[in-house]
Amino acid sequence: MTDRRRGAIALEILAVLLFLLFLFPFFIVLVNAAKIPFEITQSPLTFPAEWRKIVDNMVTIWTSVNIRYSQSFLSSVIITAASLVLLNLLASQAAWALVRTKTKLSAGIFITFVAAMVIPFQIVMFPLLTWFREIAQFTGIRLLRSYAGIVLAYIGFGMSQSIFMFHGFIKSIPLELEEAATIDGCTPRQIFFKIIFPILKPIHATVLVLNGIWIWNDYLLPLLILGKGNSVMTIPLAVSNFAGAYVKQWDLILTAILMAMIPIVIFFLIAQKSIIKGMVAGSIK
């Protein structure tokens, strides 16, 4: 065996070991989600006595009236889906309007959006609550503890980066395409929805992935706007409500965690390439 070949094998082994080390926490979650409390205290590192227990634990979590997991799952789906659809639609419209209207005002609005990306959530979170309460007083539209409020907040906080990414992409679309359509008698709205919107497909995917992972996993914003234990909860809120309790039922907590991870992992396995590409694109811009 040559030195080179030996080196290659050593690297491969190193990579496998690191790979296993990285996935070790998930292994711990999986094996302990299939145990009874006594087994967990006895041996958290071993395989469970009976894998069937994982199904029982999952059913317990899904149907428990205290944890309200199924309800939170549904709320998470609604909030994420509504925010993503609106963010993609509104941000792409706005970016197109900003790119195609070349005025000082348009440039100024764009710069303001970009500058707002540096504002950390912490500086707006306290007044946001008071302000949302105030809006409800005047208009009767409930924004705290409601779907409307949290989706509005996600549109506000996700808008800057989404517009920025659409803006960069739309700049590279040749104007001739739109001019030809105008001559054919298309209105600006028709041009956007019939011609531009379909071209934006790859960047729509990137923005969806980026915002989707953020919104699905987010904890602080839902904590403030929805609160723990109210009628609308997201999965992170439900998990923290349950896991933060004084008595730690680790068998069920780890099952809840496993169930929270499954949708993301499935999504990742299906769309691995575009997820990695999307998340990197989002960071570099």
Add this chain to the structure above:
Amino acid sequence: MRKAKHPPVFWLFLAPVLVAFVLVIVVPFLLGVYYSFTNWSATARIGENLAFIGFGNYAKILKDPSFAYSFMLTVVYTILNMIAINVIAFSLAMLVTQRLKGRNVYRAGFFVPNLIGGLILGYIWQFIFNNAVPSIGTLLGFDSWAAAENLVLAKSATALLALVVVGAWQYAGYIMVIYVAAIENIPQELIEAAQIDGASPLRRLFAITLPMTSQAFTITLFLTLVNSFKQFDVNVSLTAGGPAVMFMDQPIYGTQLLAMNIYNQGFKSNDMAGGQARAVIFFLVLAIVSVIQVSVNKKKEIEL
């Protein structure tokens, strides 16, 4: 006929985002800066006359040991976390850009923790540090690992390191992907030329790989800086700020990072104005430090 400067469709398409932007960011931001100079409390209404107290809240913060402690802790955490994440991420990137059989599988595996929220990751690691680690200790013959006072999360110093471990595990795979893209962009001729000239792997790392990926470093350092400084979710679920320590003769949270300090000041101590003033300081420090970091890194970038 002159075309309108801003056609109706311009306003039609921009109106929704402008409304959301003003409602969610502009108004709360301005209110927030204003409130930090008043005696604002949770029950105060907008339009109510708040007493303007100038820099009163800020003066109080400077004398508050819990803020000083959280600030220093956050600086230490940010530095350790940036180093840990970037060293691990770059090493992993070097590894998975070699000719390995399963390199796509490894990349995916290293990336996965990043897809799961910090809150959930923190609970997983709380279980590992409190249950799995003592069990590993017993296997290895270190029974003392299981003693309550020896648990990783029981002391503030090791609990801080635990936060770094989780932060690095969560984020390294993501940063790795950015380095991988940069490394794969290095022209192959450069590396071959260096190999023909007999440059050692270490020499190639310092003379070619690191300088050629300097643009990626601007991004990765920025991302890790901002994310470490703003860490909240893992802090909540892994340590919840504990254990308590004595600092300047006062018992305070031993692992409470700034984001949590701001949150607790507002909601747990019911001092909204004080929490808001902390948030303003937090924003200014983060903005200044990240501007400095980006401009320093930009200067070191190589023009291609």
